[in-house]
Amino acid sequence: MSRASWKLWPCVALALVTSACGDEAEPPTAAEYGELLFRDARLSESQFNAFSCATCHATTPTPLNGRMDSGYTLHNVVSRPDWWGGYETNLLDAVNFCYVSFMRGVQPLPVDSPQSRALYEYLVSISPDAQAPALPYTVVKDIVEVPRGSLERGQTVYRAACQECHGELHTGEGRLTELASILPEVTRDYDELFPGIPHSLVVIEKVRHGQFFHIGGNMPAYSLEALSDADMGALLTYMGL
Ligand code: HEC
Ligand code: HEC
Structure with a gap:
């Protein structure tokens, strides 16, 4: 045109x-x-x-x-x-x-x-080059526990990956939308909602699959490229899970 x-x-x-x-x-x-x-x-x-x-x-x-x-x-x-x-x-x-x-x-x-x-x-x-490589996208299919990482790294990851939408840990202060759950307090209902499943596994499921696999919502899923298992482990430490 x-x-x-x-x-x-x-x-x-x-x-x-x-x-x-x-x-x-x-x-x-x-x-x-x-x-x-x-x-x-x-x-x-x-x-x-x-x-x-x-x-x-x-x-x-x-x-x-x-x-x-x-x-x-x-x-x-x-x-x-x-x-x-x-x-x-x-x-x-x-x-x-x-x-x-x-x-x-x-x-x-x-x-x-x-x-x-x-x-x-x-x-x-914003695409100045004639060609650019396709980028990898690895969905973590099976949700399993990950080794926990350091608190310090977890705080860095939380700020870089989650805080814009979820706001400050425990208060949600500054969150993008009231629809974004307060972390990790949202897990308090998990014994009722997901009986017998460790809270950390539900959180990993949410972060890895977003709304898919029947959890619902509109949070995006994180591929392995977007968030490593090591960073996931650090994040869980920071959230006290
Ligand atoms: C683009 C915005 C956005 C980002 C980034 C984001 N979230 Fe979310 N998250 C949401 C919204 C909105 C909801 C509520 C709707 C839903 O469940 O999808 C939510 C819900 C959740 C829930 C609760 C699910 C439930 O209902 O029990 C958890 C746990 C969660 N997010 C963890 C995280 C973690 C950890 C990160 C960082 C790795 C993150 N989120 C990054 C927007 C976001
Ligand atoms: C809530 C987060 C979110 C929003 C909002 C969003 N995207 Fe995405 N988008 C993703 C994720 C996650 C992927 C998968 C990883 C990837 O390929 O970048 C993706 C992938 C893409 C891709 C494929 C990139 C590639 O090379 O694989 C394009 C193109 C894209 N989005 C464009 C858009 C445009 C344009 C909008 C606004 C209309 C938009 N996105 C809104 C999260 C989002």
């Missing part, structure tokens, strides 16, 4: 998310509009969604210091041959998996919608 034909619609759609686009303002390019959508939880119409794409994905070549996201950085994402460890061979499907599973999008974004087109242009703009 030519640049000119991208010019008109973003302004109309952008008016929904900001008050920009006065007569004097230059209409944003599709990529600029895409970046706004990328950073705005209101991309999803669900009132229960508090996540934007940026909640889980960096866009810089390497992840920012102090951040351990469930999702990879999307720098060069368009240049990868496939996504989700080869499970997805179509980029929009890879995006829509997140949109529907984590952002509570009711319908996948249609291929010709202004949102998916703009998101695509933004992802192109």
Whole structure:
């Protein structure tokens, strides 16, 4: 699509998310509009969604210091041959998996919608290399106990991986959404909910599988690449589990 034909619609759609686009303002390019959508939880119409794409994905070549996201950085994402460890061979499907599973999008974004087109242009703009390798994605299938690690490492991992959504340990202070459980206090109900199962195993299950395997919710799952078993063990020490 030519640049000119991208010019008109973003302004109309952008008016929904900001008050920009006065007569004097230059209409944003599709990529600029895409970046706004990328950073705005209101991309999803669900009132229960508090996540934007940026909640889980960096866009810089390497992840920012102090951040351990469930999702990879999307720098060069368009240049990868496939996504989700080869499970997805179509980029929009890879995006829509997140949109529907984590952002509570009711319908996948249609291929010709202004949102998916703009998101695509933004992802192109952060993919400077012609080719980039596909990234590994290893789901931990069987949930087993992990050796506990150091308290200090656990605190670092908690801050880097969990705190943005869950807030401070024990209080939830600063959490992204009230829907994010207070850790580790949420485990107090586990004897009733999951009788006979050690609390730590339920937490490992949640972190490794997110909402899948019938637990529900919209927290993302952490692959082995996103969180090692050693860091999981340190996290459990920090949470006193
Ligand atoms: C709640 C966290 C979360 C949100 C929100 C989220 N994602 Fe993801 N995304 C993930 C996880 C986890 C993966 C799997 C690991 C990976 O491949 O990065 C993933 C994978 C992807 C991939 C495949 C990357 C690859 O190379 O395998 C793309 C593309 C993607 N997400 C785009 C998006 C876009 C665009 C949005 C916003 C519409 C979004 N995601 C929202 C967590 C999230
Ligand atoms: C992108 C935001 C996000 C991140 C990052 C995140 N969580 Fe969550 N988590 C949630 C939300 C929202 C819920 C409640 C909905 C659900 O269960 O999915 C939740 C629920 C939980 C639960 C409770 C499940 C239950 O209902 O008993 C546990 C345990 C948990 N998270 C642990 C973690 C740990 C440990 C980390 C860091 C490795 C982490 N979470 C990272 C958003 C997040």
